[in-house]
Amino acid sequence: EAQVTQNPRYLITVTGKKLTVTCSQNMNHEYMSWYRQDPGLGLRQIYYSMNVEVTDKGDVPEGYKVSRKEKRNFPLILESPSPNQTSLYFCASSRQGDYNEQFFGPGTRLTVL
Amino acid sequence: KQEVTQIPAALSVPEGENLVLNCSFTDSAIYNLQWFRQDPGKGLTSLLLIQSSQREQTSGRLNASLDKSSGRSTLYIAASQPGDSATYLCAVIGGSNYKLTFGKGTLLTVNP
Numbered sequence: 343e344a345q346v347t348q349n350p351r352y353l354i355t356v357t358g359k360k361l362t363v364t365c366s367q368n369m370n371h372e373y374m375s376w377y378r379q380d381p382g383l384g385l386r387q388i389y390y391s392m393n394v395e396v397t398d399k400g401d402v403p404e405g406y407k408v409s410r411k412e413k414r415n416f417p418l419i420l421e422s423p424s425p426n427q428t429s430l431y432f433c434a435s436s437r438q439g440d441y442n443e444q445f446f447g448p449g450t451r452l453t454v455l
Numbered sequence: 456k457q458e459v460t461q462i463p464a465a466l467s468v469p470e471g472e473n474l475v476l477n478c479s480f481t482d483s484a485i486y487n488l489q490w491f492r493q494d495p496g497k498g499l500t501s502l503l504l505i506q507s508s509q510r511e512q513t514s515g516r517l518n519a520s521l522d523k524s525s526g527r528s529t530l531y532i533a534a535s536q537p538g539d540s541a542t543y544l545c546a547v548i549g550g551s552n553y554k555l556t557f558g559k560g561t562l563l564t565v566n567p
Binding site: 442 | 486487489491496497500501504544546548552553554555557558559560
């Protein structure tokens with residue numbers, strides 16, 4: 343089954359404790375990205391990757407890191423989480439080119455105390 | 456900067472009614488437009504993708520149209536059912552980074 347998976351689905355942590363949210367897709371997509379969803383602000387892009395070893399900032403990159411060492415994986419790293427990073431996070435992937443329908447993972451609900 | 460607006464923010468209809476959700480965007484230089492459905496606290500399910508060269512797409516009871524020059528799209532839902540209750544999000548794909556710019560969504564409630 344074609345899908346984007348994220349882990350963990352739920353996470354409660356404390357300020358300053360480094361964490362990683364994993365994202366994996368099995369569709370051989372070149373493009374992957376991370377979004378956060380907050381009430382009243384909607385979905386905003388954090389980082390994106392056009393292909394292996396090619397990453398760039400989205401609209402709200404502060405406090406986050408990413409890496410793209412393999413085509414299928416695109417982890418999101420919070421080196422020192424803060425309460426304002428409490429949010430619902432989504433990973434997405436798509437092909438490059440004209441027909442770039444984007445597929446989303448199930449989401450990771452993060453709470454930083 | 457691309458901005459996407461969805462009207463109305465919320466809509467409540469009786470079961471069986473046909474309805475239209477509206478989406479507008481400020482920059483017509485888009486690749487595609489995609490409609491999603493989101494259930495409370497859940498992920499995004501892709502409903503329809505309309506390429507910039509297309510005028511409409513249909514899937515079952517759903518029909519989405521795109522008027523790129525005027526920066527508008529509509530999602531038509533025929534014969535609505537309670538299971539259609541969800542938030543519907545419109546997003547345009549554009550720019551060198553293929554970024555999705557989302558609207559704030561329309562919360563649809565279909566009453567039995």
